[in-house]
Amino acid sequence: MTASASTPSPAAWLADLPCGTQVCVDSVIGTTQGRLHELGLRPGVVVRILHKTHGGGRLLAFDGSRIAVSAAGAREIRGAPVQ
Amino acid sequence: MTSTSPLRKTTAPACHGPAEQAPADAGTPRIALLGSPNSGKSTLFNLLTGAGSTVGNWPGTTVAVGRGRWQVGGTDVEVLDLPGAYSLQARSPDEELTRDLVAADGAAPPSVCVVVTDAAHLTRSLYLVAQLREQPLRVIVALTMVDVVRRRGGRLDPAALAVAIDCPVVVTDPRARQGAAALAAAVSTALDSAVPQPRINRGADDLSRADDRFTWIQSALVAADGTLDDSPTLSDRIDRVLTAPFLGMGAFLAVMWLVFQITTKVAAPLQGALDAFFSGPVSRGGSWLLGALGLGGTWVESLVVDGLIAGVGMLLTFVPLMTIMFALLAVLEDSGYLARAAVVTDRLMRRLGLPGQAFLPLVVGFGCNVPAIAATRILPHARQRLLVTLLVPFTSCSARLTVYLLLAATFFPAHAGTVVFAMYLASLVLVVGVGMLLRRTLWRAMPNEPLVLALPPYQRPTWWVTSTVTWRRLRGFLQTAGGIIVATVIVVWVLQAIPVGATGSFGHVAPRDSVYGAVAQGLAPLFDPAGFGGWEIVSTLFVGFVAKEAVISSWAQTYAVAQPTSVSDPGSLGHHLIDSFTAASGGHAAAAVAAFLVFLLAYTPCVATLAAQKREVGLRWTLAGLVLQLGVAWVLAVVVFQIGRLLT
Numbered sequence: 001m002t003a004s005a006s007t008p009s010p011a012a013w014l015a016d017l018p019c020g021t022q023v024c025v026d027s028v029i030g031t032t033q034g035r036l037h038e039l040g041l042r043p044g045v046v047v048r049i050l051h052k053t054h055g056g057g058r059l060l061a062f063d064g065s066r067i068a069v070s071a072a073g074a075r076e077i078r079g080a081p082v083q
Numbered sequence: 084m085t086s087t088s089p090l091r092k093t094t095a096p097a098c099h100g101p102a103e104q105a106p107a108d109a110g111t112p113r114i115a116l117l118g119s120p121n122s123g124k125s126t127l128f129n130l131l132t133g134a135g136s137t138v139g140n141w142p143g144t145t146v147a148v149g150r151g152r153w154q155v156g157g158t159d160v161e162v163l164d165l166p167g168a169y170s171l172q173a174r175s176p177d178e179e180l181t182r183d184l185v186a187a188d189g190a191a192p193p194s195v196c197v198v199v200t201d202a203a204h205l206t207r208s209l210y211l212v213a214q215l216r217e218q219p220l221r222v223i224v225a226l227t228m229v230d231v232v233r234r235r236g237g238r239l240d241p242a243a244l245a246v247a248i249d250c251p252v253v254v255t256d257p258r259a260r261q262g263a264a265a266l267a268a269a270v271s272t273a274l275d276s277a278v279p280q281p282r283i284n285r286g287a288d289d290l291s292r293a294d295d296r297f298t299w300i301q302s303a304l305v306a307a308d309g310t311l312d313d314s315p316t317l318s319d320r321i322d323r324v325l326t327a328p329f330l331g332m333g334a335f336l337a338v339m340w341l342v343f344q345i346t347t348k349v350a351a352p353l354q355g356a357l358d359a360f361f362s363g364p365v366s367r368g369g370s371w372l373l374g375a376l377g378l379g380g381t382w383v384e385s386l387v388v389d390g391l392i393a394g395v396g397m398l399l400t401f402v403p404l405m406t407i408m409f410a411l412l413a414v415l416e417d418s419g420y421l422a423r424a425a426v427v428t429d430r431l432m433r434r435l436g437l438p439g440q441a442f443l444p445l446v447v448g449f450g451c452n453v454p455a456i457a458a459t460r461i462l463p464h465a466r467q468r469l470l471v472t473l474l475v476p477f478t479s480c481s482a483r484l485t486v487y488l489l490l491a492a493t494f495f496p497a498h499a500g501t502v503v504f505a506m507y508l509a510s511l512v513l514v515v516g517v518g519m520l521l522r523r524t525l526w527r528a529m530p531n532e533p534l535v536l537a538l539p540p541y542q543r544p545t546w547w548v549t550s551t552v553t554w555r556r557l558r559g560f561l562q563t564a565g566g567i568i569v570a571t572v573i574v575v576w577v578l579q580a581i582p583v584g585a586t587g588s589f590g591h592v593a594p595r596d597s598v599y600g601a602v603a604q605g606l607a608p609l610f611d612p613a614g615f616g617g618w619e620i621v622s623t624l625f626v627g628f629v630a631k632e633a634v635i636s637s638w639a640q641t642y643a644v645a646q647p648t649s650v651s652d653p654g655s656l657g658h659h660l661i662d663s664f665t666a667a668s669g670g671h672a673a674a675a676v677a678a679f680l681v682f683l684l685a686y687t688p689c690v691a692t693l694a695a696q697k698r699e700v701g702l703r704w705t706l707a708g709l710v711l712q713l714g715v716a717w718v719l720a721v722v723v724f725q726i727g728r729l730l731t
Contacts (some may be wrong), residue, residue, distance in 0.1 A: 031532040032532060039537060054329065056430070059322060062313075063207065067538070068535075069533065071533075
């Protein structure tokens, strides 16, 4: 799934966005970049932050997948909220 | 796709040992099964190869690879169940092995690559297919979870997908044991076909090549009419509880408690019954039979009854424990919960540089180290498995508890409970301490990336998957560990049977006058700095090496007293122990016992643990672990005694 009609919003790290937010991924940095890219989480993809996990991570939903990222991982994914 | 070709399961040849496996026979087609972790790849492997398959380390590595035989269209083929990988961009030794074994320009490229592809996560799953299609390889997609897509209101046309990606697509459901015949037909056809032309990737670097693949995947999904309703599912609602802050940890601890209770409490009576059966009717039957043959009372009877039957009996007492442990692991894996447990415990275990899954084997280790080492298989990477395998022996198993209780009741009767609690606390400190030490030395290079884990949807565990996985793992354990356990028990018997000097004859000699006693006397000075350098004490360390359960009975035998009926009431054995520890420590018995308890905690738990380690990480690392355990145990015992001596 890629962003089609999105309302421009300032980009933020996923760790700083509330659960339930849909985010159009802007960039992925750090050591998780390669792995997330292979899993399909790359710039342009819209992900939904489902909820917070134990330890401060996030559970993400996109393209039918459910991906758990730790708190550190959520600080490596940047995106803009979309409606 | 359908097939009418016969499909017959055959067993792996005997040369395929479970620990390290020989290369494939030249000329035998090799089918590589690939797929992301939790894709159902191993379930498909079990379906194709049946009970005869084996899982063992690939030669020269500690990476486990499943191997089995499968007959397709009248041809025997070898099937390899490769480690799970999201892509061929290797980020661990396991993924490196997968990449190397499917490399088209490698030493032995597979005849056909079967990629287990999850229809519910097609974009992600097809990435590996895209990479393989860029090599001159025959690729077949085994499409799973098509029913899940349709149940969730999605659509997918497998035939159109096959055209779009230019390779056969076979719909399978390994958990329901469906699709094997169609897959056999597809493999048979592929083996008779020329290797297709690779797809050209026009990307200039890794990221642009990945983008090229995703563009290819998107166009294939459009052609295959692939849609999926991505609204919240039941799994999402369950995850809201099972991975939630605090609630998730509570649920995880409850599951661990249940696993611990079942593996120890349920298995204990079964172990006791088997032990009683072997030490009772079987031993008596053996004695009667040998008596009838005129060998009663001879060393032959002692060898058969106290060596062979005792060894086999000891091995078989592990069967209920291991069966329960393997079955529980299979259920947790098959249900999808283990992936959630990894998420919940990730932050805690990262401090040791380990993923969250490492918590499970370490918890199980407090029940018994043997199934705990087998449980390290849930860890995704070989180096993580190796590290945890070396740490598990430092978890205080229940067999050590009886010795703690006996010594605490003998030397610290007013504080016995506190002493036992302190031993468990010391065990935790030891696991964390040794873990951090190894992490900062030998394991410095191990990457510690933030957690990124694809969670499979929850599913109800099936009897077939649970029983197949349990049986395969149990059989592997018995094949590898059985010989070591029985051989060690017999070796100890032989050492105890051979007299030194003129006292006694073979099989009829007091422990002190046997080779066993002589070796203990020779090694006793090594333990003088730890305050327990008496041969009666040191000799039990040998027996404890075989099994900690035998330590108390060995002391009773050495002192020629009755074994206490309860560890909280040591009786005359307690008096002998006080005398021995007091004499060996020069009057600092309390410090010496504390040192002995620490040594008992830290040194090799039992020969069965060593056998399990050898199976998982090979002989070299097992020996390295043995040296580590003995070294840590000796140093800590000396430190405890020397400090304790100053305080008492």
